[in-house]
Amino acid sequence: MAEKILILGGAGEAMELAKKLTAEGHDVTTSLAGRTREPAPVAGKLRVGGFGGADGLADYLAAGGFTRLIDATHPFATRISANARVAARRCGIAIERIERLPWKKEEGDDWLEFATLQDIREAIPPGARAMLALGSQHIGAFASRADVFFLVRMVDAPTSPPPLADHRIVLGRPGDTDAEAALLAEHRITHLVCRNSGGALGYGKIEAARRLRLPVLMLRRPDGGGVA
Numbered sequence: 001m002a003e004k005i006l007i008l009g010g011a012g013e014a015m016e017l018a019k020k021l022t023a024e025g026h027d028v029t030t031s032l033a034g035r036t037r038e039p040a041p042v043a044g045k046l047r048v049g050g051f052g053g054a055d056g057l058a059d060y061l062a063a064g065g066f067t068r069l070i071d072a073t074h075p076f077a078t079r080i081s082a083n084a085r086v087a088a089r090r091c092g093i094a095i096e097r098i099e100r101l102p103w104k105k106e107e108g109d110d111w112l113e114f115a116t117l118q119d120i121r122e123a124i125p126p127g128a129r130a131m132l133a134l135g136s137q138h139i140g141a142f143a144s145r146a147d148v149f150f151l152v153r154m155v156d157a158p159t160s161p162p163p164l165a166d167h168r169i170v171l172g173r174p175g176d177t178d179a180e181a182a183l184l185a186e187h188r189i190t191h192l193v194c195r196n197s198g199g200a201l202g203y204g205k206i207e208a209a210r211r212l213r214l215p216v217l218m219l220r221r222p223d224g225g226g227v228a
């Protein structure tokens with residue numbers, strides 16, 4: 001039986017799921033926060049922007065007559081996931097969670113793992129050349145490190161310059177291992193800073209750091225688990 005499904009998107013898995021469920025004949029709406037100016041096309045319907053907290057999401061689910069809610073947001077997007085749990089409970093519908101597994105450390109990886117970005121900031125040695133492979137909302141955490149060069153990759157050009165003394169912005173999405181290794185080498189990067197997001201798309205930089213024997217300063221999952 002065809003169902004009315006709301007997918008909370010933001011990670012690539014949400015797009016694949018929307019395609020599959022739409023092809024199965026369900027009435028699928030994917031919701032995005034609106035952080036990316038030109039999101040990839042999605043199967044089914046698309047809505048963009050916040051709901052106004054758990055209450056707003058519950059109202060949206062009820063008004064739209066949704067029968068399934070699927071949380072396929074990024075593993076570090078904790079607020080929307082918490083709101084989704086509350087809203088689903090309020091509406092009496094089950095919530096399904098699609099979450100990528102974290103990456104596991106492999107032979108040759110030089111990972112230092114941290115619970116907070118502030119801890120990572122303090123761990124970067126003076127004079128380092130660090131690549132920040134983080135959401136743009138996290139860049140400000142490194143503002144006090146004027147003694148470090150930062151390479152910042154962003155999907156969209158920022159509307160205001162990042163609060164970093166010595167930096168370079170590269171626009172683009174994550175590439176494969178060869179492309180990531182070339183980028184790290186071109187900018188003489190000494191440290192890679194990233195989150196343990198998991199998934200295939202962002203893994204190229206991890207493999208590139210392994211190939212180049214670079215230390216990776218890795219933010220653990222918000223639940224504290226997952227890293228071998």
Ligand code: NAP
Nearest residue numbers: 009010031032033049050051052053073074077078079080
């Ligand atoms: P967050 O802190 O959990 O969410 C902040 C607020 O953004 C939420 O309270 C909600 O606003 C709105 N929001 C988030 N996801 C939404 C969605 N799918 N549809 C509609 N509204 C949404 O998340 P974040 O870290 O800012 O990330 C925002 C979005 O980008 C997420 O959907 C996430 O999947 C995606 N993303 C995040 C990361 C990351 O590193 N955190 C990386 C890649 C993609 P209201 O309270 O007003 O409803």
